[in-house]
Amino acid sequence: xxxxxxxxxxxxxxxxxxxxxxxxxxxxxxxxxxxxxxxxxxxxxxxxxxxxxxxxxxxxxxxxxxxxxxxxxxxxxxxxxxxxxxxxxxxxxxxxxxxxxxxxxxxxxxxxxxxxxxxxxxxxxxxxxxxxxxxxxxxxxxxxxxxxxxx
Numbered sequence: 001x002x003x004x005x006x007x008x009x010x011x012x013x014x015x016x017x018x019x020x021x022x023x024x025x026x027x028x029x030x031x032x033x034x035x036x037x038x039x040x041x042x043x044x045x046x047x048x049x050x051x052x053x054x055x056x057x058x059x060x061x062x063x064x065x066x067x068x069x070x071x072x073x074x075x076x077x078x079x080x081x082x083x084x085x086x087x088x089x090x091x092x093x094x095x096x097x098x099x100x101x102x103x104x105x106x107x108x109x110x111x112x113x114x115x116x117x118x119x120x121x122x123x124x125x126x127x128x129x130x131x132x133x134x135x136x137x138x139x140x141x142x143x144x145x146x147x148x149x150x151x
């Protein structure tokens with residue numbers, strides 16, 4: 001388990017966790033972006049270290065959701081959020097954001113545990129949204145079906 005002082009960015013722990021060390025990037029980099037997939041949706045993971053505030057900002061973004069549907073359901077979900085903030089931009093992008101203050105020493109295990117928790121929360125939120133989306137699509141298809149028969 002590696003211990004690094006707070007002066008070394010938590011981004012270096014994330015680079016270790018995701019095994020994305022790049023010789024061209026300085027070890028004092030303050031942000032990292034990665035692409036992954038959750039529920040067959042492409043997700044952009046952004047991590048930004050704000051050294052002066054000693055805060056790690058984590059953002060997950062998904063594109064291409066119907067705006068009117070999601071703003072309605074996101075408002076319902078936001079009322080129950082404990083960990084982060086879920087928003088939808090006018091360009092149909094859903095963004096889940098969380099800030100983590102880090103004081104003192106951080107270990108790769110600390111950052112890994114945080115990452116597992118925040119990804120689990122995001123995964124749950126997307127599952128809830130997709131389930132509601134599926135239910136609404138099914139109800140729309142039932143309404144639009146015509147019943148043709150003979151008496």
